[in-house]
Amino acid sequence: MMDLSLIFLLSLHLSLASAALFPEFIYPNFTATHLKFIDSSGAFLVSPNGTFKAAMFNPGAQQLRFYFCVVHAASNAVTWSANRDAPVSKSGSMMLTGNGLAVADEHGSIKWSTPDFRSPVSALQLTETGNLVVLDQFNTSMWESFSSPTDTIVMGQRLSMGTTLSSSVSADDLLTGGYKFVLTASDAVLHWRNLTYWKMSMDVSVYVNSFATIGFLEMNQSGVYLFDHNGSSVVVRLNLPETGFRLARIDQSGQFSILSYSGATRKQDFVMPVEKCRVPVVCGTNGLCSRGASADSTVCTCPTGFRATPNNPNFCVPSDSAYSLPVSCSQSERSESLNSSNSNYLQLGHGVDYFANEFVAPQNYGVDVSQCRNLCSQDCSCLGFFFENSSGSCYRLEDAVGSVMMRASSSRVGFIKVVVHSATSGFGSSDDEEGLPLVAVVLLPTSGLLVLFVIGILLCRKYKQNDVEFVNSLKNYSKSMSFDDLEFSIPGLPLRFDYEEIERATKNFKTTIGTGGFGTVYKGMLKDKSLVAVKRITNLGVRGKSDFCTEIGVIGSIHHLNLVKLRGYCAQRRQWLLVYEYMNRGSLDKTLFGNGPPLEWEERVEIALGAARGLAYLHSGCEHKIIHCDVKPENILLHDQNQAKLSDFGLAKLLSREDSSLFTTMRGTRGYLAPEWLTSSTVSDKTDVYSYGMVLLEIVSGRKNCMTRARSHSLDEDSSSQGTAPCEFVYFPLYALEMHEQGRYSELVDPRLVGRVTSQDVEKLVRVALCCVQEEPGLRPSMTSVVGMLEGKTPLGAVAIEALNFLRFYGRRFVESSVAAESGGLSDVMVFPGANVSHGSNVSMSTAAFSFISSQNISGPR
Incomplete structure (x- = not known):
């Protein structure tokens, strides 16, 4: 009987101890180890509703590294860690004393601690938002984990300007890694070795509302917001689906991800950069990153002239054993230059670029490739360089080299410095002739004074009103x-x-x-x-x-x-x-329709995507919707690497009263005007979508939608070179519709690209374009949806043939008006099915139809 009473009392004591095992507060002279709380996975403190727990935790269930952490209970995701750079064994402890918090190893050596406080510590609290707070006797906060973030922030946590999140080495090793998420005065950026490799504002789903100085970042159920210092206005915003719990993290892969959780189920709401080849060392030192089958997959190889080391496949070294990679000098040694005769350069292949070149200004302008090489050779911190012929710009790779990436549209040529072990090699020697093409040697010096690279100056706007x-x-x-x-x-x-x-x-x-x-x-x-x-x-x-x-x-x-x-x-x-x-490559029409080298298919897709992103921002990313009203190739300008930018947006109000009276129902250019312009219907952002669809067809075909050609020649030849040969008049959108109905997409691609692009690739752009040019504005997709379809994130829309039958009327009218304009002489006519045009018939010019609009741009060329 006595034994039973003893057992009962012991059981009661254990149950009470268990009930008190997870308090919201703990008090000084408290010590916790993983072993002491092993039945509860090391947890000794929980938030009021149990959303978060504090524990001596071992991520990934490994048994070597234990950390004092705050953990999201449902998913076991670590949201903050104290001793990330000094893990302890399972015998290590967390101690709360009147002086503060500390983490000690099994021998009692302090590995981490809070700063000294002016007042004694009264308690430690874990809030429902996941914030660990040290309180004094008046319940005033003296220290918070939210103020010292590691690699993660959670909803309700404020990230101040200048604060950094640093990646971990791996999911179960929380040691500080090389990638950083930094909140600057103008943006949120990703860094590697102080080099930018992505900006939050670059993403098409991110909207920049103003140029006010950024004060802090906050995240809630509906998105991420970058506020000004007063918190009175949103400078940058990212809208996300509503969710219960969300965290944002710079992970070991170098990507910044926003994750939402429903219990233990995780969903990725946002990631940047999507293209992993933009991550600095995704393929290791000197590794070459190529895009895989999808945007988020990569293929890592070594560039031409390099091979992987046996012990480290992510480290590429020169294939020729006569060369080795130099070691960057330390800061104190930078005044001592390398002997240029001991160094040489291996040229990277065509279309290879470096992640940082897009974000930094060239170190030197107006030089030729030899000068760029000499400048690198004289600096022991320089490990290679990229040279841009068109602007004479020299980009040096200093201190460390990450991965390089394939970019078909790159206009830069890259060189990696190597140390020469033999005296036979030198810049311009026979061994190096493959590294520097003859055309570069001839042409580059003539461009030494051209400075075409423009670095935009971010303006700090302090105006506080909307x-x-x-x-x-x-x-x-x-x-x-x-x-x-x-x-x-x-x-x-x-x-x-x-x-x-x-x-x-x-x-x-x-x-x-x-x-x-x-x-x-x-x-x-x-x-x-x-x-x-x-x-x-x-x-x-x-x-x-x-x-x-x-x-x-x-x-x-x-x-x-x-x-x-x-x-x-x-x-x-x-x-x-x-x-x-200044856009140094001019407008798209000159490149697309000119006599120079044709744009490759990948370049056309990037241009189409860039223009779509620009329009999507005007329509839905600004404080007030802006309708461009004149989307055409002339208003799509190209910069380095054929980066597409829209011009002349928001300028319609600058027309004089006299001129603007002519455009009460029309603004735009013949060939790109949506049907609603002609019927005095309401003009909306879907008007721009129509014009974009027409431009997209021209990007596919490499020719104007409305054109003439000699009857005896192929579709790609313009009549301007055919003398007095009989002409056919081609309305390409109708031709595209017919080829879509027959599934003959290869017939639509620029003939100069035949054999270099698949029918499936052409089909994708043609279907997007036809969705955009449907007669009823409500049937056209938004530009945001267009971006999603081009990126592959959104399924392609269904093409409603009945909504495109108006193209048959437009095609017929184009043919009729073009024939009538032939100075009274009638040419042979290319009649599309359904056009019902009789050969040799007289055509009236009085009909108020689309094709009778003057061939001059209504708004004038820009």
């Missing part, structure tokens, strides 16, 4: 001033240039690079040697001054990778000038 108030204030301000009062500088506006500075930059407006309905565009070079395009506005009406101020405010507040950036303005001496970044 965009509507800002624009309205500009309107009211401008109405109350005389013209010359516009020599002003208001916080929030882009940079204001003096007229004399613009004159010097353009050499008194010497070089014209374009003309249009708004005026003339000139090429210029600013003091910092960056090239700009200066647009002189000439057709301003009565409200021109107010509209000019409005447009500066609107366009200046828009920032996206695929939109041409407004760098500044000038309003002096009765001159109205807008200064844009």
